[in-house]
Amino acid sequence: MVDSYKPRKGDKSTSSSQSETSALRRWGIRAIILALIVGLYQWANTINDRFYRLTPEELNETVQHSLRLASELNKNGDSGTNSTIIISTLIDQLVERHPEMSWSTDFKNKRDWVFNNAGGAMGSMYILHASITEYIIIFGSAVGTEGHSGRHTADDYFHILTGQQTAYEAGDLTREIYNPGDVHHMKRGVVKQYVAAPETWALEYARGWIPLMLPFGFADTLFSTLDLITLYHTVRITGKEMIKNLLIGKI
Structure with a gap:
């Protein structure tokens, strides 16, 4: 019976995959934050004229x-x-x-x-x-x-x-x-x-x-x-x- 493969500690392929996943997650979060900022700015520009004196x-x-x-x-x-x-x-x-x-x-x-x-x-x-x-x-x-x-x-x-x-x-x-x-x-x-x-x-x-x-x-x-x-x-x-x-x- 063949044992299932378990990555050893320090396995480079697993570490690289985890690093790529983490980087993608960080960039995804940054993209969402940027989209929210742009959306907030566009919405804010529709209401700022009510504050002008x-x-x-x-x-x-x-x-x-x-x-x-x-x-x-x-x-x-x-x-x-x-x-x-x-x-x-x-x-x-x-x-x-x-x-x-x-x-x-x-x-x-x-x-x-x-x-x-x-x-x-x-x-x-x-x-x-x-x-x-x-x-x-x-x-x-x-x-x-x-x-x-x-x-x-x-x-x-x-x-x-x-x-x-x-x-x-x-x-x-x-x-x-x-x-x-x-x-x-x-x-x-x-x-x-x-x-x-x-x-x-x-x-x-x-x-x-x-x-x-x-x-x-x-x-x-x-x-x-x-x-x-x-x-x-x-x-x-x-x-x-x-x-x-x-x-x-x-x-």
Whole structure:
């Protein structure tokens, strides 16, 4: 009578088979998790518009009104710089038009300004409002910058306040030009190269799932500048604003 075969301890064929089965199981689990994440993201994109409080059209109307008011103040001999007058007037208008929202308004406090390195471009920003589905900031550069826009899961609207921004998509042979009062809409999923002239400042409004934009904003710091102090302050200010808004019911 022939004994049934029993693999000996350390049998290489059995060990290899078990290893292959384990690897297939791991990859199967990863594929399921990835499919769930993609499905969750697609579903989330069908509901995020119910959490928006702002619209690009209304913001541009506010920007236009603020530019006119700032121009009048300049004519009447206001001693501040043009950028300062415009930003101050704009913030006052936003607070007045949206008292239901939480705003940071002390833009003259340098401690709440932070540099941002992303896509090779460097600028500084002041966060006016940040929640899970919307953020609105003052962003720009006193010396100018250029870089990669990023391929985002949110729509990004640059309302130009001062200076000039130019951009183009791959394949375009002429540039897009945006001057004060213009809106540069960087659509979700679309990537551009952009340039900001010296002393270009914009009201930047993003709407979508904002946390998914953060890795792009942190990558240059982690792998290039290693400016961990700036990273700390960026996380501190952004986290503070998002948590504050969640506590008052703003997603």
